Amino acid sequence: MLRFLLRRALWFAVTLWVVVTVSFFLMRGVRGGPFDGERALNPAIERNIAARYHLDWPLWKQYLQYVGPLNLDEHGPRFLGGDGSELLTGITTGDFGPSFKYRDFSVNDVIGQSLPISVSLGFIALAWALLLGLSSGIASALWRGSRTDVTLRLAATAGIALPNFTVAGFLVIGFVFLVPLLPVAGYGTWRHLVLPGFALGAPFAAYISRLTRTGMLEVLSHDYIRTAHAKGLPPRIVLLRHAIKGGLLPVISYLGPATAGILTGSLVIERIFAIPGTGSHFVNSALNRDYTLAMGVTILYTVLVYGLNTLVDLAYTLLDPRIELEQS
C-alpha cells in the first residue's frame, strides 16, 4: 500500500512537470497576447506593460520564473510595489501568480473563490447522478426485459445522447417559465443550484444507470448469488448485501473520472446558469490569453484527475479483495 502510494506520488510529480511544461509553451505559442485589445496600444505603453509582467523576457526565462523557486527578477517585483527582497517565487512555492485578466485577483484567489462553488454544484450533480443512475440501473437489472427496463434504458440512452445544455434549456422552460418554481440563473441560495445540478448530472446519471445494469446483470448470474438464493435469503438481502458489492465495481471505476469531469467540465452549465465556478475559467482563460490563470486551472485539473483516480484504485481493493494494488 505504502509502496503503491509512493510510486503514485513519484509519477504524479513527473506527470505534473510534463503538463506544466507542455502547456506553458503551448499557451505562449498561440497567437495573440493577454493585453491585445480592439484598440492598439501605443508601442511605448505596450513596452511598459510587457515589462511589468516579464513578457519581454526570453521564453525560457519566463518559464523558469514561472516554475520557480528562485526569483530571477533582479529588481525584485520591478514596479511600485515590492522592495526586491523576495527570493522565492513561482508555482513551486504555491504561488500561481497574478491573473492577467482579473487583475485585482491572484490565480490563487480566483481558484479559491470559484472551486468551492464548482464543488458544491458538482456534489449536487453527482448526488442526482448516483440517485437516479443507481436506482434505475438496479431496477433495470432486476426486472430485466420488462417494460420498466426498456423505458429506463431508453431514458438512459436519451440522457447520454442529449448534451447537458439542451437538458438545461428544457429545464428552464419547464421550471422557470411554465411552472415558475426556481430561479432562472445566478448564484446565492440552494435553489439556484437545483436546475444546474440536475442538468449537469443528467448525462452522468444515464451512464451510471447503464453501468449499474450491466454490472448487476453480470453479478446476478454468478454462482454465489444462486447459492445465496438457495440458502433462502430474502431477495432484498441478496441484492443489497451480496450483489451490489460486485455489481457496483464498474460504477466505482467510473466515479473517478466522472467526479473530475463534473467538477471541471461544468463550463457550459455554469455559463448558462451564471454560476461563478471554475468551469468557465477553463475556456475563458485560454480565450483571454490569461496565461497564469490558464496554467493554474490546467494544473488544478491534473491534480484532480490524478488524485481521484488514485482514490478509485484504493476503493477497488476495499470492494474486491482479489484486486491487488501492485498490479494496477
Add this chain to the structure above:
Amino acid sequence: MAFALLGLAGVLALGLAAGTRLAPADMTYNNGAEVSTLDPATVSGVPEGRVLKAIFEGLCVKDPRTLEPLPGVAEAWELSADRRTYTFHLRADARWSNGDPVTAQDFLFSWRRFLHPATAAEYAYQLWYVRGGEQYTLLDDALEYVDGEEGPLWFQELAPGRVRVGFAGPELEVLAGGRTLRVDARDGERVARGTALCRYPFGVDEQGVYLPCDATVLRVNPALSREVDEVLADPCGAQWLAELEVDPAALAELRAAGRLLPGARYRREVVEPHLLGLSAPDARTLVVALKAPTPYFLQIVAFYPLFPVNRRNLDEARERWPGDWELRWMRPENLVTNGPYRIEFRRVNDRIRLRKSETYWDAANVAFDSIDVLAVDHLGTSLNLYLTGALDWIDRPITNVIPRLMPREDFDPQPYLGSYFYRFNTTRPPFDDPRVRRALSLAVDRRAIVEKITKAGERAAWGLAPPGMGAYPTVETAHARSGDVAADLATDVAEARRLLAEAGFGPGGAEFPTFEILYNTDQTHKDIAEVVASEWKQHLGLNVKLLNQEWKVYLDSQKNKDYDVCRSAWIGDYADPNTFLDMWVTDGDNNRTGWSNARYDELIRQAAAESDEAARLAQFVEAEGLLLEELPILPLYYYSTRNLVNPRLGGFHANVLDEHFPKFWYWKSDAELARDRAALPPGTVLVDAPGPAAGKYAPAARTEDR
C-alpha cells in the same frame, strides 16, 4: 455506501451554498463581463467604466442626458483666454470613504501615477493633452540624464564604453514649432568635451547640444529627423542622436559627481516641476496646462481613467503587504473611494455589490442603498434574468428577439456613437487601388444589413463618424442618393462595375482574385459577412470566402495586416470627431490598413493644435472627406444602443455614448411612472415594472422636480 455518500454530498453542497447568502440589492443590472480591475489608472473597458463611475468621482461628472460636464469634485472651473489652462476649484466637502478630504494633491498624485510608465496604463495617452504628459510617460528609467549647463541630453550605456545619446525631450519642448536641427557630428569623428554635437536656433541666437566628456562618434543616427517637432515626438526612443565611444572612467566620474541622474530622479526633479503642466497652488485648486486648446478636455476629465485614488490608502497598502499590495489594496475592505457608492462585496464572475457611501458629498441625492452589478456573459441567460425580473437593466439582448422587443416600452434603441465598417488591406493588391475599394463599397446594400440582420434601428452608413457629435456634420462618401432605394442601388452598382473595369478587372480585363473577409467568431459578424459576400458575388461577380478567427487571433491578424478585408468597429471615447479620425494617420497604432495620406496627416495635426472651433471642425470635415474618397475602410452602419431597462428606473437616459450614471438612478413612484407612460407613443406595449412601492427610493430632493 453510495447512498451514504449521496447524503453527505447533499449536506456539504447545501452548507457551502448557504454560506454565501446575500440579501437582494435595491437594483441589479448586468455588466456583461467581469471587470478586469477597479484601479482607475489601468482600466480601459466599458464594464469597468460603469463600476468606476459608481465608486469614484472625477473633477467633473456628466449630465446623464446631454453628457455636458457638471460639477463633480470640482465645484467650478475656469479656462484661460488662450484656452490652454484650466483652473479647477475643488469643493470643500468632498470626502474619501476613509473620511479624508479630497484634495488637489490627490489629483496631482493620481494623474502622475496614471502617466507614470510603471503604472503601465493603457489609456495614458488620454492625459497627453497635458503639457509634458507624453514625455513623462515615455521616459525610460534606464536612461541617465546630464545635469548641467551643457545642454539637455540623455545617456544610455549600451555596453561598457559604448553609449547612446539623445535629446532629453522635455527640455526641448520650448523649441517646438517648425525649427530645424543642424547636426555637426560626423561618423568616426573625435569630439572633445564641450563640443556641440548639433545646433538649433533659439530666439535670435543659436543653442547647441554639448558633450560633458570626450568621446568618439561611432555613428550618427541615420533615422534622426532634422525637424525638431519630429524629434520631440520620440526623443528617448527612435530619435536618438548618436552612438559614442566614451572612456568608461570618464562616465563613472560624471556619475560619481552626481552629474548623471538616473531616469527616475530626472523624472521627479526635472520633468515634473518644470515641464509637466500640472500644479496645485493649494489644497482646493488644481491648475492644468494643456499642450493645445482641447475643446473636449472636460469630457476627458470626466472620463474614468482620470478619477483620483487615495494616496494614503496606496502607501499604507504598500507598506503592509509589500509583496502583493496591488491585490490587497483592491479588496473591498481595503479600497478607499470617493464616489456615490463603495464596494461591499465582490466575487469573480458573479457580482459586485455596491453600497451607498455615507461620506459622499452629495449622499442626500443618492437613491439606492445597494446595487448589484452582475457579470453574466451569456446573452440568453441575461435576457432570461431580465424577463424574470431578476435584473433591471441589460445592455445587449439577443439579436433574434429584437423584433419582438421593438414595440415594448422598456426597449428603446437610440443613436450610439459607434461605427461598423470593413477595413481594406491597402498594402495588398488589388485593394491598393482606390477604384477597387470604391467599387466594393458601392456594391453593398447597407439597408439589407440594418433591416434584416442588426434590426435595432441601426442606420446605414456612408461615412465613418456617426451623427450626434455637436456641430460636426455627417460626412458621406459619394453615392447615389435620389431617395429611391432600388434605383440608387442600381446606379451605385453600375458605377461600381465601371470602376472595376477601369481598374482592369471584369469583362475584357483580368479576373478579380478570390479573396477573404476576415471576422471574429460571432453570429452577427458572420451574417453580415455573408450578405456582403453574396452582394459582391451577385453585383460584381467576385468570389469571396469567409474566414472566421477567434478574437485574439483575429486581432493579431489585423495588427499584422494579415488579411484582405476585415470586419471592424469603433466606439467613440468622447463626443468629438477626433476620436474617430485621429486613428487613420500614417502608421497610427489603430490604422491597421496600411493607408497613408500626407494631407490627411497634416489636417489631423492642424486640428489638434487649432484654437478656432469652426476651423477645427472644418479640418476634420476635410480629413474625413479625404478618408471617404480613398476608402481604406468600407462604412456599413452606425450603431444603436440596445438597452432593455425596467420602466420604473428613473434617472436613466439614452445618450450618444451609452453612458449611464448610478449616482442619478432612483425608482419612479407609481404617479411618475403613469405620467411617463402617458407620454409614450400609441401602440407601445406596457410591461411589468417591478420595484418598490411609491417612490421608496427617490430622495426628497428629486421626487417632484422630474
